[in-house]
Amino acid sequence: MKPGIISAFFFCGILALGAGACAYKEPAAFPVYAPSGPPSTLWGLSKNSAAGIIPLDGSKPLNYRFQKPLSLPPDMSLELEYGFRLGDGPAGNLSAWKDRYRIVLRVEGEAPWELPWDGSFLGAGKVPEKIRYGIPLLGSEIEQFSLTLETREDAGPSPAGGKGLVFAIRSLRFLPRWFGFVREGEGAAAALGVTPFVSGGIVAGQGGPVQTVLIDPLLPYRIPGPVELSLSGEAAPVEVALGRVRYEYAGGPEPGPIHLPAGAVPGEPYPLVVTGDGQIDTLRLVKAPALPFPEAIPADPGVILVYDRTLWRDPRYEVFQWEHFPSVLIFDTADYAVQDRLFKRIAFFVEKKGIAGRLLTDREMADLHGWNAHDYRAEDLAAFFSAARTKNFPLSPEEEELENILHGAGILTPAGPGAGAVLSLSRESSDYLRGLFMVHEGFHGLFFIDADFREFCRRRWEGLDPGARRFLRSYFDYQGYEVNNPLLVINEFMAHCLQQPVSRAGWYFGEVLAGRINESSWRREVLPPMDEASGTWPDLSRAFMREAEALSSYVNRRWGFTAGRIRRLIPLFQD
Structure with missing residues (x-):
């Protein structure tokens, strides 16, 4: 609803305070809430003004003045809470009345605003028990305002009946500017909070x-x-x-x-x-x-992928909290170098073949590749930082920052592991890889925080054909994972199955991964027979398609996700 007139209004009823009816002055009977601290007294300049009511069978304006001008912070709204009643009960159908009359709020120095009678401009005409209308203010202070019942220019005859029908103010408050609406309650307790410039x-x-x-x-x-x-x-x-x-x-x-x-x-x-x-x-x-950095910003993974980097609070990385799973933090880094300074040493300590459990120096890690995306549970993070403190091992400034962030999020506690997990990806990855990594790492995060999901994944792994298990363990070994860690192997099995749509799982395992193993003469023995015509391994395709279908069905029932999708908000295009 937009204001009908944008020019400012001044009105005699307020300015001529010493004349005639304007001599009346009583404190308003309804509550008034100032932006901060107690407000100065709000005077009603007539009996009805003090009571905050306008009889709809004809009334003079309601005029108000603060005892002294009320100073306002920038970008505030005046929210008037009001309703309609007939005697002691609700007003019922007001359609005939709103077709004839309008109620206009005028603040000195501001444009006038017509108050809504109901929610019809949102496509719902039912009259709520109370309405809170928040109009944006341009000025920095307010001293006086009025409410007037006016006859519309195209109004028909007065509605029959309605004697005793009144517009009644319930409260007045000032709050930071916002736009939109809020529906609350049902029936007699129904309320509508709404602002101008909204329609539907x-x-x-x-x-x-x-x-x-x-x-x-x-x-x-x-x-x-x-x-x-x-x-x-x-x-x-x-x-x-x-x-x-x-x-x-x-x-x-x-x-x-x-x-x-x-x-x-x-x-x-x-x-x-x-x-x-x-x-x-x-x-x-x-x-x-x-939010002060590094307090995590709640966000959906789909939002994190396209979050405006110019709004990062630190140019090196931003810290997010997975909105629907708040014990999972997600770090997005400017490049791989920043990501390495945060997580590379942890990767070798937790997951790398032949190194897991050791703290590598910067020189030892210099020529080694970590990961382009990361995921770690609270227990392994606690073990890493505990080992560093016990051995007085020098950590990078970023690792020390990370430790403090994890303590602040409750993933680490003074006594050891807390609850949750941390994930990371980088802006240096291509858009395609960022989407893939977000899905892969996101499912790792759910695996870490949900015992039922872990148990389901364990059962699927143990029920997998032994030849398919042997093939995948060989591939993980080829990738540099510590395959003697059963939890790590099961977690990677799950994430590799779910990182792409089910329809691509057969191609991914039976062609892409099997093809990589086939390139190693001493690893080929783990492969089942190849189909010479297609150059693929159909036994692996079928086995892992079944697993992808089962895992996708589980995450869909549990959280509404599917293989290849872990975000609820999907950016369709952007400028």
Whole structure:
């Protein structure tokens, strides 16, 4: 809803305080909440003003003045909570009244704003028990304001009945500027929080009702600086378009809220359009909080992949918290060199063949390759840092930073391992590899934090054909993994099965990995017979297709993921 008039209003009823009816002055009966600390007294300049009511059968304006001007921080909104009632009960159907009258809020020095009667501009006309309307303010202080019942220019005759029907103010507060709406409660307890510049509707779609909501503030009212978006409801799948950036919410068995932090929202996100197959309950666009580094930023893996690097708080790396699995931290690094300084020594200590359990010096590691992406559980991280402290081993500044971050997240504790895991990928990887690594490492993270998933993976590994197990152990040995670590082998078996869609698992194992083993004359003995016509190993293709299908079915039932997809928010395109 946009303001009908943008020019500022001044009105005699407030300015001529000493004349006639304006001589009345009583404290407002409804609560008033200032931005900080107790507000100065809000005077109602008439009996109805003090009571905060406008009878809808005719009334003078409600005029208010603060005892002294109220200073406001930048970018604030005035939120008026109000409702309609008939006697002591709810007002019921107000459609005839809203067609004839409008209620206008005027703040000195600001544009006037028409207050909504219901949620019809969002496609839902039911009258909530209370409405909280948050109008953006451009000024830095407020001294006086008014509310007026006005007859519309195209109004018809007065509605029949309705004697005793009143508009009633419940409270007044000032809060940081935001745009959107919030639906709360049901029935008699229903409430709607909403702002201007929001509109929407519900139309029939192939799968049922489709709700579309538009947020497009006029330029002077837009929130300066980085903003973030939150969305909830029963509307999955959802598409969010922010200017020229678009996301699709894939959902899951239990669709959770959507959160787009500042780095996922472009600097010019308008018009912001959200479309969902069902009701959207909450849509809030707010100024992004300035989290101190290295406090982790909650984000979906799909968001992390495209997060605006110019908004990283440290140019070397950014720290994220997997939004739906908060005990998992995800590091995105500027390049492999930064990633190595954080994780390379840990990789050799935890996973590398013939080295696991040892702390390598920088010189010993210099010519050795670590990994291009990483994953570690709390127990192994605790063992690494404990060994370094016990041996007084010199760690890199980044490793010491990492230790502090892990303690802050509860992955490490003073007594040893806490709960959770850490993952990492790098901006030096190609977009394709970043997507692949996010899936691979993400499933490792779930393996670390979920005992039932680990047990399922163990059973699938132990039930795998012995020849297929022998082949995969040989491949992991070829890659440099410590294959005498059963947990590591099972974890890698799972992640290699799930890192691509099920339809590609047969090709990946029966052609790509088998082909690499075939290039080693002394490893070929682990391969089953090759199909000479296709040059592939169909026995391996079939075996690992079955495993990929079983694992994909499990993660889909459990979390709504599938092989090849671990993100709920999927960027479709961006500027």
